[in-house]
Amino acid sequence: MPDEVDLANDLILNEVSRALSKIRQSSSAEQNGSDYCLECGDEMVKERKKLGFKLCVPCASETERRKSLYADD
Numbered sequence: 750m751p752d753e754v755d756l757a758n759d760l761i762l763n764e765v766s767r768a769l770s771k772i773r774q775s776s777s778a779e780q781n782g783s784d785y786c787l788e789c790g791d792e793m794v795k796e797r798k799k800l801g802f803k804l805c806v807p808c809a810s811e812t813e814r815r816k817s818l819y820a821d822d
């Protein structure tokens with residue numbers, strides 16, 4: 750099933766990016782109050798942070814996409 754392979758790859762990528770963002774956060778969060786995406790660790794637009802978002806735009810849309818994918822399970 751190609752779908753299962755894709756899913757597995759997705760999960761692995763997710764874990765890797767999570768681990769990477771944790772590493773990046775631990776060094777950068779202290780410096781300026783974590784204006785960084787929780788998912789990829791990239792710096793976020795300040796306006797977005799003020800609005801209470803914890804993910805950058807690409808990660809947020811990716812999360813939404815995943816949610817809608819799994820919603821039908």
Ligand SMILES: [Zn+2]
Pocket residue numbers: 786787788789790791804805806807808809
């Ligand atoms: Zn991100």
